Structures are given as C-alpha cells and as structure tokens.
Amino acid sequence: MEKIRTRFAPSPTGYLHIGGLRTALYGYLYAKKQGGEFVLRIEDTDTARYVDGSVQIIYDTMRDSGIMYDEGPDVGGNYGPYVQSERKSIYTEYAKKLVELGGAYYCFCSPERIASLKDEDGNVRYDKHCLKLTKEEIEQKIANGEPYVIRQNVPESGTGSYHDLVYGDISVDYKDIEDGILIKSDGMPTYNFANVIDDHLMGITHVIRGTEYLSSTPKYNLMYDAFGWERPVYIHLPPIMKDATRKLSKRHGDVSYEDFVKKGYVKEAIVNYIALLGWSPKTNTEKMSLAELTESFSLDGISKSPSIFDETKMRWLSGEYIKEMSDDEFVERGMPFFKESKVYGKYDLKKIASLLKTRVEIFSQIPEKINFLEEFDKYDLALYTHKKMKTDLEIAKTVLPIAREKIANLKEFTFDSVHDAVMETVGELGMKNGQVFWCVRVAISGKESTPGGVMEIAELLGKEETLRRLDFSINLING
RNA sequence: GGCCUCAUGGUCAAGCGGUUAAGACGCCGCCCUCUCAAGGCGGAAUCACGAGUUCGAUUCUCGUUGGGGCUACCA
Numbered sequence: 001m002e003k004i005r006t007r008f009a010p011s012p013t014g015y016l017h018i019g020g021l022r023t024a025l026y027g028y029l030y031a032k033k034q035g036g037e038f039v040l041r042i043e044d045t046d047t048a049r050y051v052d053g054s055v056q057i058i059y060d061t062m063r064d065s066g067i068m069y070d071e072g073p074d075v076g077g078n079y080g081p082y083v084q085s086e087r088k089s090i091y092t093e094y095a096k097k098l099v100e101l102g103g104a105y106y107c108f109c110s111p112e113r114i115a116s117l118k119d120e121d122g123n124v125r126y127d128k129h130c131l132k133l134t135k136e137e138i139e140q141k142i143a144n145g146e147p148y149v150i151r152q153n154v155p156e157s158g159t160g161s162y163h164d165l166v167y168g169d170i171s172v173d174y175k176d177i178e179d180g181i182l183i184k185s186d187g188m189p190t191y192n193f194a195n196v197i198d199d200h201l202m203g204i205t206h207v208i209r210g211t212e213y214l215s216s217t218p219k220y221n222l223m224y225d226a227f228g229w230e231r232p233v234y235i236h237l238p239p240i241m242k243d244a245t246r247k248l249s250k251r252h253g254d255v256s257y258e259d260f261v262k263k264g265y266v267k268e269a270i271v272n273y274i275a276l277l278g279w280s281p282k283t284n285t286e287k288m289s290l291a292e293l294t295e296s297f298s299l300d301g302i303s304k305s306p307s308i309f310d311e312t313k314m315r316w317l318s319g320e321y322i323k324e325m326s327d328d329e330f331v332e333r334g335m336p337f338f339k340e341s342k343v344y345g346k347y348d349l350k351k352i353a354s355l356l357k358t359r360v361e362i363f364s365q366i367p368e369k370i371n372f373l374e375e376f377d378k379y380d381l382a383l384y385t386h387k388k389m390k391t392d393l394e395i396a397k398t399v400l401p402i403a404r405e406k407i408a409n410l411k412e413f414t415f416d417s418v419h420d421a422v423m424e425t426v427g428e429l430g431m432k433n434g435q436v437f438w439c440v441r442v443a444i445s446g447k448e449s450t451p452g453g454v455m456e457i458a459e460l461l462g463k464e465e466t467l468r469r470l471d472f473s474i475n476l477i478n479g
Numbered sequence: 480g481g482c483c484u485c486a487u488g489g490u491c492a493a494g495c496g497g498u499u500a501a502g503a504c505g506c507c508g509c510c511c512u513c514u515c516a517a518g519g520c521g522g523a524a525u526c527a528c529g530a531g532u533u534c535g536a537u538u539c540u541c542g543u544u545g546g547g548g549c550u551a552c553c554a
Contacts, residue, residue: 011554046553111552121480123550149552167484176482176550184552191554215483215549238485239547247547273491276503280492284502303485303492306547310490313504323517358517369515389513422513437513449515 004036005205008062008069009195011043012054015256016061018309019210019240019248022274026237027208028067029275029297039202040072042083043195045188055083061257065271066290079202084194091189094197094227095150095182103226104182105131106138107151126151126179150183152192152219160218165235166302167211172218180219192216196223199232208235235299238278241308248309255309264337264363269318277307287320319361327353334363341367342374347460355451372447373460376469379446381477389434396439396477399425403440404470413463415455422454443473 008024010016016024031038040062044050059074071077081087098104107130117124131153133141142148154177161171182193189197199207214236224231240248248255260270272288280303281288281296288296322330330353331338338344343352352370360366384396406421407413426436441454444466450457458466 009554013554043554049553119480123480125550170483172483172549178550181552186552188552190552195554210548210554211484212548212554236484241547245546276491278491282493284493286491286503305485307492308490310504313491316504355516359515386514391513432513434513439513441513445514447514451515453513453515455513 002205004031004034005039005203006031006036006208007039007041007199007202007204008067009041009043009198009209010058011046011049012051012058013046013049014051014054015057015258016054017248017255018257018260018270018274019255021061021065021067021257021271022240022277023208023210023237024062024067025065025271025275025293026235026279026297026302027206028069029294030206030208030235030299032294033297036205037070038068039077039079039204040069040075040082041198041202042073043191044083044085045190045194047085047186047188057258064261065257065267067271082202084189084198087194087198088187088189090201091183091194091197092187095189095193098152098182098223098226099150101226102153103223104150104152106133106142106148107179107181108133108141108146108148128153128179131179147185149181149185151179152182152222154179154219154222160221162217162221162231162234164214164217165233165299166238167214167236167304170214170217172215174218177216177219192219193223196220200224200227200229204232206235207232208237211236211238235302237302238304239306240274240277241306243308247306260314264318264334264365265314266318266321266333266362269314269321272321273314273317277309278303287317315361322360322363323357325357327351327357330357334360334366337363337366342371347373351460352451355456359451369451372445372450373457376446376472378476379442383442383446383448384439384477386438389438390432391435391438393477395431395435396443398429399431399436399439400443400470400474400477402428403436404467404474407458407463407470408467410463413458413466415459418455418458418466440470444469446473 006027008027010020010024028038030036040058042055042058044055055073062068069075071079071082073080073082095104099106107126109126109129113129114124114126117127119125130151155174158174159171160174160177161169163169180192181190183189217234221231242248242255257270261267268289271290272293275288275293276286279297280301282301283296325333327350331349334353338349356366356369359369381393385392403422403425406424407418410417410421422436422440426433429436437454441450441457444454444461445457461469
C-alpha cells in the first residue's frame with residue numbers, strides 16, 4: 001500500500017489558533033500512526049491578508065508543541081517549494097492545461113458587469129458569459145492587455161458525490177456551484193485551485209481540513225477528474241467553537257497556542273486537550289502524551305458535531321501534568337514565573353516546587369502563591385478567628401508568646417524540630433492541635449491560606465525571619 | 480434565500496435496537512487535615528421536538544426546531 005501523506009496548510013494571516021493547531025495535530029497523528037509523512041505548506045496566495053511574522057509563528061508553534069512536519073518550507077523535501085507564492089508558475093501552467101481540457105476558461109468580465117448579475121436576493125451568480133468567447137477573441141483580448149481571471153467550468157447539471165471518512169457520503173448538485181475563480185487577475189491562484197494542484201503534486205493521499213470545505217469539495221473533485229488525477233481521501237473535521245454560536249477565531253482573544261503557553265499552561269496539556277476536542281479514544285484515558293495519542297488515534301473517534309472549547313478543563317489537565325513533574329522539572333519549566341515573583345533568588349525553589357505542585361494548575365499562578373514569603377506586613381486580625389479551628393484573637397494572644405519561646409529555644413531549626421516545638425505548645429496549653437497550628441501559621445504568613453503549613457513555611461523562612469514575624473504578630477495583636 | 484451539515488448533562492464525551500445511558504471537567508456534600516490544595520468517598524445533572532419502522536427506540540427513516548458551514552479575485 002502506498003505511503004500515507006497528509007498536510008497542514010495554514011494561511012499566514014496572524015497567529016496559529018487552537019482550531020488550526022488541532023487540524024495540524026490530527027493530520028500529524030493520522031500520518032504518524034500509519035508510518036506516513038506529514039507536510040507543512042504555507043498558503044499565502046492572498047497577499048492582502050498576509051501578516052508579517054506569522055509564518056515564523058507557525059514554525060515555532062508546531063515545533064514547540066511537538067507536531068513536527070517531515071517536509072516544509074524551512075525543512076525542505078522533495079515536493080517543494082512549500083510556499084504557494086513561490087509556485088505561481090506551476091499554477092499558471094496547470095490552469096492553462098485545465099483550460100485546454102475544458103475544465104476552465106478565461107473571463108474578461110468587469111466587476112460592474114458581475115455586479116449587474118445580482119438577483120433579487122442580492123446574490124451574484126456568474127452566467128458563463130465568457131465561455132462563449134472564441135479562441136481568437138481571447139487571444140486578442142489578452143494581447144490588448146485586458147485584465148482577466150480564469151474560472152472553473154462547472155457543469156450546469158449533474159451531481160458531484162464523494163465519500164468523506166468522517167461525514168460519509170456527500171452530494172452536491174453542480175447547478176448549485178458557481179464557476180469560481182481559479183486564477184485571480186493578479187495572476188495568483190485562489191485556494192480553490194491551488195489546494196488541488198498542490199495536494200496532487202505533493203502526493204497528498206489524505207486531505208484533512210475543516211468542514212468549511214465539505215460542500216465545496218465536489219468542485220475540487222471536478223478538477224482532479226479533468227486532469228485525470230486520483231482524488232485524495234477526504235477527512236473533514238468539525239469546528240471548535242468559542243460558545244454555542246460562535247466559532248473559535250482569531251478575533252476572540254486568547255485562543256492561540258502561544259498565548260496559552262504565555263499564560264503558563266503546560267504545553268503537553270494544550271496538545272492533549274485539543275486532541276480530545278472532537279475526538280475520543282473511546283477509553284477512559286484522558287491524559288495522553290503525543291506518542292500515546294499517535295498510538296490510539298483512529299478516525300472513528302472523530303465526532304461530527306462542533307465542540308466548545310473549555311479552558312477550565314484544559315486548565316485541569318495542565319494541573320495533572322504539573323503534579324507528575326519532578327521538583328527540578330517544575331522549577332525549570334516554571335522559571336519565567338518564579339522570576340516574576342518576589343522570592344526569586346532568595347529561596348530554595350526546589351522546596352517551593354514540592355509545595356506548589358499540587359496547588360498550581362498553570363505556572364502563572366506561582367507568584368501569587370509564594371509572594372507572601374517576601375511580603376509581610378499588617379494583616380487583618382480577624383484571621384485569627386476561625387470557627388472550625390476553634391480559635392480567636394484571645395487564643396492567639398495565649399498561644400503565640402509561648403510558641404515563640406519554644407521556637408526561639410530551638411538549637412536546630414528544622415521541619416521536625418519546629419513540629420516538636422509547636423506540639424509542646426499544644427501539650428503545655430492543653431489545646432487542640434488546630435488552635436495552635438492555625439495561630440502560628442497566620443502569625444508567620446499573614447495569610448488565610450498558604451501552600452504548606454507551619455513547618456513548611458517556617459523552614460523556608462528560616463529561624464530569624466520566623467521569629468521576626470512572630471514578634472511582629474505578637475506586637476500586632478496586642479495593639 | 481439556496482445548498483451542505485450537525486444535534487446525549489453546563490462543557491468534553493461513551494453508546495452504534497433491549498443498558499440502572501459509561502467516564503472526565505465543573506458544581507455540591509462528606510472524609511482526611513494546622514489553612515489552601517492534593518487524595519478518598521458520595522451526590523445533583525443529559526438522549527431538542529413530532530411522526531413513523533419495530534414486540535421494543537438515545538440508537539433506523541422522515542419532518543420540525545435550533546446550531547454551524549458554503550454561497551468572495553478569503554482560505
């Protein structure tokens with residue numbers, strides 16, 4: 001059997017959003033699962049929409065996310081060039097060939113004449129006016145420098161049918177398809193033409209793309225047939241939605257891969273999550289590496305209905321990845337955010353990492369969780385009142401001086417020794433553990449909640465700072 | 480408007496004629512616990528609607544409603 005070849009063909013019109021990345025991912029998974037090849041092609045035929053720098057973003061995003069292509073503009077391959085704007089002469093050549101084959105024709109109609117074709121609903125439908133032109137007339141007009149486009153010659157009757165691997169059999173009547181423009185007046189091809197030529201020339205066996213092409217595929221098939229080329233296998237993918245009625249789009253804010261990485265999401269989690277948006281392995285496994293996804297990927301798990309992007313679930317998944325990291329890895333990968341925090345350079349980040357791993361889902365949460373280690377000032381005394389812990393300000397007044405002395409007397413200041421000191425306080429006062437621990441923890445943190453408890457915090461702060469904070473708090477509660 | 484297409488909890492989803500309709504996120508409760516997490520246990524919540532077909536429809540057919548897409552010298 002021939003080797004599977006899939007491609008991802010984005011337009012460089014800005015950043016690569018989650019929907020596009022998922023299309024790329026499925027193309028990658030499908031090819032890799034079967035030992036095939038995955039190709040990146042840049043579709044930049046619309047010069048007006050081109051955004052500077054976006055090609056680089058595409059390269060970077062794919063590399064960073066691990067969705068790596070075997071062939072592409074920056075890695076080469078035997079089917080290049082992989083950028084459509086560099087293939088202009090190829091399209092011209094094939095367009096002429098298609099004209100000769102009767103599958104397309106030159107059109108010299110002015111925009112004004114096209115506009116005059118509007119029906120009562122305001123829809124324009126080209127009337128094949130220029131199809132009637134003789135070869136001599138066409139040559140004369142071209143020689144005169146008249147601007148022209150090349151249109152596809154779609155049959156006026158009949159039905160175009162094909163089988164999509166996700167959606168099943170699709171049929172569209174040719175009478176509902178217009179003679180679309182294949183080559184624009186600037187000489188560049190439209191997507192409608194370039195995708196066919198390139199997919200064929202690049203040996204693409206399986207075309208994986210969004211459902212927006214589901215109903216226009218018959219007209220592409222017309223071209224494959226006219227050229228006598230084998231039609232590729234089609235796999236159309238349902239859209240990813242922002243909500244029930246809006247598709248995820250570049251206009252809707254933080255939906256690009258790079259934005260999520262900047263927000264501190266674990267990148268493996270982003271890929272993992274989008275794989276699950278519109279596809280199910282049909283098992284109860286959700287956390288999967290790229291290799292595992294490749295292994296279990298199968299077309300029958302692709303759903304036909306649109307799915308809504310749920311950042312909350314992706315966040316949870318990111319947290320799952322973080323929990324499994326070693327302390328070293330957490331420190332390394334969370335470093336940009338440690339650097340943003342106030343504790344950077346002053347504490348043992350590995351120790352902090354062990355406290356943070358179960359408390360953080362995205363790295364950007366790091367600073368807010370640990371800044372209290374460097375920020376300590378007057379706090380609300382109401383913190384000492386906690387019903388469940390059975391504590392209040394009066395109890396704190398009793399507890400803190402004693403705990404302070406026990407801690408001050410410690411010759412060795414360690415997790416265990418601090419624990420012993422606090423427990424001695426508990427025993428001496430005959431209180432509940434919670435009453436003492438709560439008060440001490442509030443006294444050295446000034447926070448209602450902290451990552452870790454008394455010992456963990458004290459250990460990080462060190463004896464001197466712990467005592468300084470205890471003194472500060474004793475002072476504070478005594479007015 | 481025409482054409483294509485989709486429809487299981489709030490969200491992602493399994494299901495593919497007979498099930499107590501999985502699982503996950505989120506939410507709520509309990510346990511654990513010096514806080515917050517993590518972890519454990521439990522709970523609420525779904526087959527859009529209407530006709531068929533069938534002994535029996537979430538599952539098959541048709542329709543309705545609702546959503547998405549196409550209908551560009553955008554992809």
